[in-house]
Amino acid sequence: NSPPKSYPIVGHYLSIYANRHRLTxxxxxxxxxxxxxxxxxxxxxxxxxxxxxxxxxxxxxxKTNFSIYQKGDIFRSTLFDVLGNGIFxxxxxxxxxxxxxxxxxFNTKSLRHFVEHxxxxxxxxxxxxxxxxAAANDSVLDLQDILQRFAFDNICRIxxxxxPVYLTPSLPxxxxxxxxxxxxxxxxxxxxxxxxxxxxxxxxxxxxxxQRLKEAxxxxxxxxxKILTExxxxxxxxxxxxxxxxxxxxxxxxxxxxxxxxxxxxxxxLAGRDTTSAALVWFFWLISRNPAIEAEIVKEIDxxxxxxxxxxxxxxVYTHASLCESMRLYPPVPADSKMANADDVLPDxxxxxxxxxxxxxxxxxxxxxxxxxxxxAEFRPERWLETDExxxxxxxxxxxxxxxxxxxxxxxxxxxxxEMAFLQMKRVVAGVxxxxxxxxxxxxxxxxVYVAALTSKMKGGFSxxxxxxxx
Ligand code: HEM
Numbered sequence: 001n002s003p004p005k006s007y008p009i010v011g012h013y014l015s016i017y018a019n020r021h022r023l024t025x026x027x028x029x030x031x032x033x034x035x036x037x038x039x040x041x042x043x044x045x046x047x048x049x050x051x052x053x054x055x056x057x058x059x060x061x062x063k064t065n066f067s068i069y070q071k072g073d074i075f076r077s078t079l080f081d082v083l084g085n086g087i088f089x090x091x092x093x094x095x096x097x098x099x100x101x102x103x104x105x106f107n108t109k110s111l112r113h114f115v116e117h118x119x120x121x122x123x124x125x126x127x128x129x130x131x132x133x134a135a136a137n138d139s140v141l142d143l144q145d146i147l148q149r150f151a152f153d154n155i156c157r158i159x160x161x162x163x164p165v166y167l168t169p170s171l172p173x174x175x176x177x178x179x180x181x182x183x184x185x186x187x188x189x190x191x192x193x194x195x196x197x198x199x200x201x202x203x204x205x206x207x208x209x210x211q212r213l214k215e216a217x218x219x220x221x222x223x224x225x226k227i228l229t230e231x232x233x234x235x236x237x238x239x240x241x242x243x244x245x246x247x248x249x250x251x252x253x254x255x256x257x258x259x260x261x262x263x264x265x266x267x268x269x270l271a272g273r274d275t276t277s278a279a280l281v282w283f284f285w286l287i288s289r290n291p292a293i294e295a296e297i298v299k300e301i302d303x304x305x306x307x308x309x310x311x312x313x314x315x316x317v318y319t320h321a322s323l324c325e326s327m328r329l330y331p332p333v334p335a336d337s338k339m340a341n342a343d344d345v346l347p348d349x350x351x352x353x354x355x356x357x358x359x360x361x362x363x364x365x366x367x368x369x370x371x372x373x374x375x376x377a378e379f380r381p382e383r384w385l386e387t388d389e390x391x392x393x394x395x396x397x398x399x400x401x402x403x404x405x406x407x408x409x410x411x412x413x414x415x416x417x418x419e420m421a422f423l424q425m426k427r428v429v430a431g432v433x434x435x436x437x438x439x440x441x442x443x444x445x446x447x448x449v450y451v452a453a454l455t456s457k458m459k460g461g462f463s464x465x466x467x468x469x470x471x
Pocket of ligand 1: 272276332413416421
């Protein structure tokens with residue numbers, strides 16, 4: 001790989017533009033070909049963007065010098081219309097306050113409730129019947145689309161206590177779901193423009209996609225206000241009501257400021273919306289290519305009871321390792337950027353001026369031979385497992401240091417939904433594989449194309465047929 005050419009004024013922009021459909025792979029190739037695993041891209045007008053796959057640098061930006069590396073103005077202004085001042089889009093004391101408040105709601109009791117009352121219900125009443133019908137009719141499904149809808153229904157129930165029933169294709173799409181989809185898509189497209197001035201002018205003139213964005217944001221917020229008003233009335237009628245959704249919890253703990261709670265809840269919906277589905281779609285593709293691994297997972301599931309209670313889901317060690325391994329190669333969030341609010345020097349000597357973006361790159365990091373060994377390209381869950389000699393030789397999961405595997409970010413801002421995400425994914429894997437096999441329909445069986453905006457997707461969807469396991 002020869003390094004891209006940098007020109008006066010436009011910097012590396014010509015190469016960036018030529019690779020705009022494969023930016024994740026392009027930037028990954030760049031960092032991997034740098035001896036230090038850190039590289040500098042020059043954007044137009046002298047802007048620098050530092051990209052790294054070096055765990056020492058990742059630790060530096062996400063932990064050691066956390067106070068310097070923040071979301072920053074670009075991220076914040078680009079996503080502000082949709083996210084407002086929600087946890088995903090704030091720094092400093094605003095972030096700390098929301099983080100503490102939300103962490104309370106992610107205790108073991110609420111996670112258990114989430115699995116038993118949200119995931120189980122969505123799975124058994126909606127997802128499994130759709131798969132069973134596809135198996136019976138021998139029809140082709142886009143599993144990516146189905147899993148995205150499933151994740152959206154789940155996260156809306158957790159955040160709002162409202163089910164948009166997005167998963168049921170026969171029902172018209174909830175207006176809220178469409179508005180959310182458009183809002184996130186248009187906002188993330190803003191990142192791709194050569195200058196933020198372009199979308200700012202379009203927004204000012206209320207034209208093009210910015211016009212739709214404005215409508216979508218109004219719809220999202222009006223809907224959120226409606227739900228919030230209903231919840232407030234419900235709580236006023238019955239203050240001791242045991243609600244589990246985040247919105248009710250914030251309200252009952254005394255936070256009644258409308259904009260504040262709506263902003264937090266919208267951030268959670270964004271965070272939980274496309275991430276678990278992105279992870280699962282690659283997981284199902286990988287196991288379809290690795291029957292021995294699928295067999296191991298099925299063996300683990302078959303040892304559990306049919307109803308799979310919460311503790312059994314937690315205990316699915318081999319499946320847990322397989323999901324980690326799948327996300328190593330195909331992370332749901334391929335790269336994530338911070339902006340330096342002061343001058344700094346990275347551990348490898350790279351100089352960072354105030355205002356420069358520094359990105360860590362989980363997609364590239366999963367491909368570093370020095371971190372994962374010569375067989376880094378292989379899907380091998382065993383690299384996350386060891387035999388526990390102290391017990392009866394059971395398998396034990398061995399986590400990697402989070403700065404080597406920052407798929408959920410790391411440090412003080414590590415993903416708040418990590419445990420919840422694993423529970424949801426393991427429950428879905430168990431529910432699906434207990435009964436079905438997922439068979440991709442692509443003739444060539446080659447690697448699907450990984451594309452990414454804020455989160456990753458399989459280009460063109462994931463067309464599959466579903467087979468009953470025990471026919
Ligand atoms: C496989 C699934 C998931 C992955 C890979 C993932 C990954 C991430 C990453 C990389 C970040 C950092 C983003 C940034 O700061 O720019 C993050 C933050 C966050 N995630 Fe997740 N996430 C997943 C699922 C979830 C779920 C299901 C929820 C909610 C229930 C959730 C809630 C959050 C929240 C609230 C934050 C913001 C934390 C903060 O800023 O303090 N995530 N996640």
